[in-house]
Amino acid sequence: MTLEELVERLVGEAVLTGATLSRPRSVDPASPKRLTLDPVAVRSGVRWRVRRHFHTRTTDELVDREALGELLREAIGGSYRQALLHEPAADWQVLAGKGEPRVLRRPPTRPDVSFAHDRRKQHRLPAGEPVPYLVALGVQTPDGQVRARRRDKFRQVNRFVELVDDVIPVLPPGALRVVDYGSGRAYLTFALYDLLTRVHGRSVELLGLDLKQDVVAECEALARQLDAEGLRFEVGDIADADLDGVDLVVSLHACDTATDVALERAVRAEATVILAVPCCQHELLGQLESDVLRPLIRHGTLRERFVAEVTDAARARLLELAGYDVQVVEFVALEHTPKNVLLRATRTARPARDRARLAAEYRTFADALAIRPALERLLADRIDV
Numbered sequence: 001m002t003l004e005e006l007v008e009r010l011v012g013e014a015v016l017t018g019a020t021l022s023r024p025r026s027v028d029p030a031s032p033k034r035l036t037l038d039p040v041a042v043r044s045g046v047r048w049r050v051r052r053h054f055h056t057r058t059t060d061e062l063v064d065r066e067a068l069g070e071l072l073r074e075a076i077g078g079s080y081r082q083a084l085l086h087e088p089a090a091d092w093q094v095l096a097g098k099g100e101p102r103v104l105r106r107p108p109t110r111p112d113v114s115f116a117h118d119r120r121k122q123h124r125l126p127a128g129e130p131v132p133y134l135v136a137l138g139v140q141t142p143d144g145q146v147r148a149r150r151r152d153k154f155r156q157v158n159r160f161v162e163l164v165d166d167v168i169p170v171l172p173p174g175a176l177r178v179v180d181y182g183s184g185r186a187y188l189t190f191a192l193y194d195l196l197t198r199v200h201g202r203s204v205e206l207l208g209l210d211l212k213q214d215v216v217a218e219c220e221a222l223a224r225q226l227d228a229e230g231l232r233f234e235v236g237d238i239a240d241a242d243l244d245g246v247d248l249v250v251s252l253h254a255c256d257t258a259t260d261v262a263l264e265r266a267v268r269a270e271a272t273v274i275l276a277v278p279c280c281q282h283e284l285l286g287q288l289e290s291d292v293l294r295p296l297i298r299h300g301t302l303r304e305r306f307v308a309e310v311t312d313a314a315r316a317r318l319l320e321l322a323g324y325d326v327q328v329v330e331f332v333a334l335e336h337t338p339k340n341v342l343l344r345a346t347r348t349a350r351p352a353r354d355r356a357r358l359a360a361e362y363r364t365f366a367d368a369l370a371i372r373p374a375l376e377r378l379l380a381d382r383i384d385v
């Protein structure tokens with residue numbers, strides 16, 4: 001592949017996820033010794049931040065796609081003799097000596113990119129740098145490469161970190177009490193712990209709770225091996241676990257109504273923030289009825305999908321009625337998993353007038369579909385619908 005073809009591919013198809021240009025031809029200290037390029041989200045779409053690294057300072061400039069293409073064509077081989085360009089499927093090393101630049105394909109080190117703003121990007125897990133818990137859990141190799149088979153997991157962990165990061169300002173000051181219900185193999189539990197302690201410098205008491213004795217023992221051993229002070233794992237059932245004061249409750253992919261039990265526990269404990277990714281929402285499959293929706297719900301596949309959305313919509317509204325602001329956000333893109341909705345709830349004070357309106361809307365919705373979801377029953381003594 002020629003340099004021109006490479007630029008056409010990466011910029012023309014908008015797959016470039018980052019680049020570094022190095023080994024300048026000029027030794028003039030007034031010239032930048034290195035350029036780094038990163039995508040940045042702006043109101044009107046994606047722009048490119050060109051960071052020029054001078055000897056004693058850096059400068060930033062935002063450019064559009066056209067200017068980015070021009071810059072790469074001119075600077076590689078012109079001012080810089082070496083470049084490393086990333087796309088999700090590959091890295092490209094360009095060596096520009098005397099003749100035609102040589103383009104070499106390398107294994108990818110930046111498999112994904114978020115076009116989020118800079119603050120978030122700093123908190124994302126850097127591909128190519130080993131993170132101890134990701135190495136221990138087999139997501140990364142010891143030198144920090146994401147294992148090919150674990151790319152989806154790496155992407156999921158990254159996305160989770162971003163979504164949690166947004167609610168950290170809402171959490172109270174001081175030592176944080178956190179519970180992860182149904183922590184399983186604990187990829188996301190360790191990610192949460194890492195984000196809160198290492199990135200945000202918070203002191204944390206984080207409990208991962210799960211039914212599976214062997215999995216809990218493995219996670220506990222790993223927490224001790226990593227010296228993760230304040231992180232522990234216990235065997236237990238969500239339904240039995242008493243919460244005595246908690247700031248953040250997490251329940252990720254807990255099956256069917258286990259999610260509702262986790263939400264109920266969190267509401268009763270008056271958690272400041274609740275994060276739930278529901279999974280296999282079967283409960284309402286046998287309940288939902290509607291003459292109007294007959295053409296939709298008579299097909300098993302469509303009925304299942306629709307029921308999953310209805311279950312999460314009901315949960316979101318019931319959490320609002322229980323005193324939370326709720327956002328429903330996409331967790332990871334649908335092509336990676338169908339379990340892609342995150343309910344993000346933050347505690348709020350809501351005027352009685354608003355509560356009455358929300359309750360009336362909920363009643364109309366639930367009656368029209370002939371449903372009485374688990375969370376409604378579990379919180380019957382706390383919310384009036």
Ligand SMILES: C[S@@+](CC[C@H](N)C(=O)[O-])C[C@H]1O[C@@H](n2cnc3c(N)ncnc32)[C@H](O)[C@@H]1O
Nearest residue numbers: 182183184210211212236237238252253254258
């Ligand atoms: C699909 S895994 C998800 C693991 C992890 N949260 C994640 O998202 O990667 C669901 C976990 O929930 C646990 N679980 C299901 N019902 C539970 C309950 N009632 N109490 C505690 N754990 C439960 C299961 O043992 C399993 O490990």
